[in-house]
């Protein structure tokens with residue numbers, strides 16, 4: 115059937131629970147399974163998606179998050195026009211200098227630190243959540259955030275003309291809260307960690323009727339993360355990488371990368387079953403990695419203590435899906451110390467000129483460990499995902515020695531330049 119609007123349409127069919135098989139119509143506003151409490155997922159008619167992909171050539175479609183509209187849950191053209199048109203399609207950068215340092219000959223960085231509008235991968239998930247909100251006709255949106263969701267909600271809500279309310283836990287990088295306020299969001303910081311704030315926001319959503327991007331709209335929110343898998347495979351020429359390395363907190367990104375890869379194969383766009391999924395967590399908050407390492411099926415919640423505030427989720431809602439993604443793809447789960455995380459940030463900066471936040475440092479630190487342990491072949495195609503921007507987190511970054519001010523005089527400046535040259539020569543990476 116040819117859509118009347120002249121564009122590819124969503125092939126979503128309903129809401130489903132992977133844990134106990136419950137399914138509900140797409141029009142239902144439930145986010146969590148009424149039987150087991152797990153987050154509901156979106157189901158699709160993949161045969162219809164295949165047919166639509168034949169009818170509507172990809173070359174004619176815009177390079178934004180709505181490119182594979184068949185595999186996203188948003189049906190409203192007006193919602194898609196108001197949200198996400200300029201999000202997605204971040205660069206996939208050939209990271210030859212980082213690769214040389216790690217002994218990897220075919221390494222890429224998927225750089226969502228440049229995502230627009232708010233410089234993190236959360237622009238993808240918040241876009242699909244806000245589009246859903248617009249379909250429902252609501253004019254207010256809330257979120258509970260470790261930092262980046264808040265800035266994404268503030269930005270995307272402003273452009274969509276809805277009112278944002280952001281609830282932050284007791285610890286996050288100050289620049290993220292400042293950015294939210296500068297963008298016009300109402301910001302409430304609560305005296306608890308993310309898991310505690312999330313628990314109370316679920317109650318608040320029920321009592322207030324306020325839609326929360328990452329609670330009440332969660333099935334739609336999570337689907338936005340698949341767009342990263344779609345883009346990586348397309349940017350590699352419709353080839354899946356051999357390895358994907360990504361930090362994980364609540365588990366949304368890793369689990370939906372897995373789902374997105376499966377869907378690409380299901381609709382015939384690429385062979386993706388060989389791609390291995392590796393997850394990275396900070397040692398101070400590694401409930402998913404710990405479960406995988408121990409061979410457990412269930413996640414044991416932890417109390418986070420890490421510099422990677424955007425990864426400080428001790429009760430990951432989609433953790434069980436990540437366990438399945440890593441195991442079924444033959445990947446690994448690794449945790450790294452705060453020192454290793456900062457070293458990862460520095461290495462990415464020094465080799466690729468990308469300043470990432472501690473979540474990205476966690477990914478690079480784990481990539482380094484995997485490469486050093488020989489778990490990734492030199493010739494394998496590897497994609498490391500950088501989810502957030504380090505310009506937002508400099509307050510927590512260990513300061514490098516700052517030279518004292520010198521006279522505004524060429525001789526004084528020349529002596530400093532000589533010192534800089536000596537130090538730079540000693541530190542230069544052998545590439």
Ligand SMILES: [Zn+2]
Nearest residue numbers: 131134147150
């Ligand atoms: Zn269920």
